[in-house]
Amino acid sequence: MTILQAQEVALSFGETPALRGASLEVAKGEVLAVMGPSGSGKSTLLHCLAGILVPDSGEVHFDGQRLDTLGENDRSAFRRDKFGFVFQFGQLVPELTAVENVALPLLLCGRPRKEALAAARPWFGRLELDGLEQRRSGELSGGQAQRVAVARGLVSNPTVLFADEPTGALDSLTGEHVMELLTGAAREQGTTVVLVTHEPRVAAYADREVIVRDGRVTGVAVATGSSS
Amino acid sequence: MTVPLALLGLLEREPSHGYDLKRDYDVYFGRGKPLPYGQVYATLGRLARDGKVIVGDAEPGGGPDRKRYVITDDGASELHAWLAQPVQPEPHLQTVLFVKVTLALMLDRSAETFLDVQRATHLQRMRELTEVKRTADVADALLADHGLFHLEADLRWIDLTAARLAQLAKEVAR
Numbered sequence: 156m157t158i159l160q161a162q163e164v165a166l167s168f169g170e171t172p173a174l175r176g177a178s179l180e181v182a183k184g185e186v187l188a189v190m191g192p193s194g195s196g197k198s199t200l201l202h203c204l205a206g207i208l209v210p211d212s213g214e215v216h217f218d219g220q221r222l223d224t225l226g227e228n229d230r231s232a233f234r235r236d237k238f239g240f241v242f243q244f245g246q247l248v249p250e251l252t253a254v255e256n257v258a259l260p261l262l263l264c265g266r267p268r269k270e271a272l273a274a275a276r277p278w279f280g281r282l283e284l285d286g287l288e289q290r291r292s293g294e295l296s297g298g299q300a301q302r303v304a305v306a307r308g309l310v311s312n313p314t315v316l317f318a319d320e321p322t323g324a325l326d327s328l329t330g331e332h333v334m335e336l337l338t339g340a341a342r343e344q345g346t347t348v349v350l351v352t353h354e355p356r357v358a359a360y361a362d363r364e365v366i367v368r369d370g371r372v373t374g375v376a377v378a379t380g381s382s383s
Numbered sequence: 384m385t386v387p388l389a390l391l392g393l394l395e396r397e398p399s400h401g402y403d404l405k406r407d408y409d410v411y412f413g414r415g416k417p418l419p420y421g422q423v424y425a426t427l428g429r430l431a432r433d434g435k436v437i438v439g440d441a442e443p444g445g446g447p448d449r450k451r452y453v454i455t456d457d458g459a460s461e462l463h464a465w466l467a468q469p470v471q472p473e474p475h476l477q478t479v480l481f482v483k484v485t486l487a488l489m490l491d492r493s494a495e496t497f498l499d500v501q502r503a504t505h506l507q508r509m510r511e512l513t514e515v516k517r518t519a520d521v522a523d524a525l526l527a528d529h530g531l532f533h534l535e536a537d538l539r540w541i542d543l544t545a546a547r548l549a550q551l552a553k554e555v556a557r
Contacts, residue, residue, distance in 0.1 A: 192542065335517070355538045356531060359509035366499065373499060 158183040158347050159315060164203050164213035165370075173199040174210065175370035181315075186338055186348040188361035197351045197367040198319055204349060205238055205317045206230035218314065235263055239308035239316040239346070241337070243323040246304045247292035253303045254279070254288040260311045278306035282336050298329035305337045315347045322357050334360045385482045386418065387426050387435075391462040392486035394436060394454040401427060401450065411489075411555065412482055427452055435461060466492060469504035472534055480537070484544055488552045498545045505534050505541070 159181040166174045173196045181187050181204075191197045202208040203215055206222045209230075215223040222233065234240075239260070247256045254275050261271035279285055282302040292300055301321065308316050321337065322330030338360045341348045350361055358364050365374045386408075393399060393407050401423050409417045430436045435458030439451035454462070466487055470479050480501065487494035512527040512534075519527060544551070 192546065355506060355509055355535050356513075358506060359513040359531070361510075364503070364506055366502070 156183045160216040162214045164210040166210045177372045179372050184345050186361045188358035188364040189351045190364050191367035195367045196370040201351050237314045239313035241304050241308040241318040241321045243320040249292045252289045257306045282306050301333050317349050319351045388465050389482050391458050398453040469501045472505045472508040488555050498541050502541050509534050
């Protein structure tokens with residue numbers, strides 16, 4: 156079943172076209188890697204799928220509902236209620252403790268503080284962060300901070316998690332550990348993941364990859380029975 | 384492994400003599416390791432025996448190496464099937480990948496499509512090895528990592544080549 160769909164999405168920044176008719180379907184529960192060279196439009200496509208940016212033309216559908224024609228307030232509500240996000244840099248609020256950071260999406264949804272913190276705490280065990288609940292972002296390593304961000308992205312049990320270069324600031328081993336935990340937790344709770352990355356080792360954690368090139372999506376069926 | 388198919392590719396471009404085939408092979412694919420004449424004629428002999436090429440009559444004034452070779456329909460079919468197939472991901476593929484990309488450009492086929500299929504094949508193998516790592520002991524995980532690093536290096540080359548196809552096409556154009 157398709158949960159997310161882009162149809163011929165085009166978007167320019169001033170005179171510069173970023174997307175030139177990108178089409179994509181994401182199945183419910185799928186972990187999809189969006190790959191492509193720098194400047195190909197892959198992050199812009201993610202932002203359009205997530206309702207952060209509105210395309211100049213084309214359509215974006217989420218669970219059968221058209222997203223791109225909604226107003227800013229409605230798209231904002233969608234993002235809060237249905238989507239989770241993990242980015243490359245600067246995601247944690249430095250004034251808050253790690254557990255408060257994880258609980259943040261629930262607090263923004265109106266959950267009582269005590270309840271939100273109680274829901275956030277189990278994520279520290281799931282993402283191997285036990286004992287770090289009261290630390291602030293400056294007291295966490297890069298890998299730990301990114302796992303806190305992953306927990307925050309998944310704590311509200313979103314339908315779709317959007318991850319834009321989630322391991323881009325980490326060394327290879329730490330990045331793989333984050334991906335292992337991110338995809339494991341997402342699969343466990345049936346969250347669809349749209350993962351933007353230029354790293355093949357990160358994309359290898361996905362079920363499928365598409366390539367964005369010059370603002371368009373190219374997909375190739377996985378080959379079997381290849382020869383030399 | 385690629386020599387017979389590379390020669391078929393050069394013959395698909397135009398019928399040629401053994402001497403010219405060797406020269407073109409050395410220019411495009413030899414890279415400091417020229418093809419011995421003996422191997423050229425032995426390979427052409429096998430291709431003729433298997434019906435992949437037809438050997439013309441010796442041309443006046445020439446020796447045995449002045450025979451003209453022409454690719455047959457069977458030879459062209461084998462070449463096109465080979466060009467369309469991605470290569471099994473394994474270390475040290477650069478020669479085969481390079482030959483396929485160069486021949487695709489020479490024969491006006493889509494080298495970009497070949498690279499896309501190859502990239503997907505490599506990523507599928509990387510997914511398999513990543514899955515192995517999830518449940519493997521340390522020794523097997525390290526072996527899987529060895530494979531993953533090599534595949535990643537191939538993928539970097541594939542991306543670089545995809546970005547430079549236009550330049551390479553100019554170099555191999557006649």
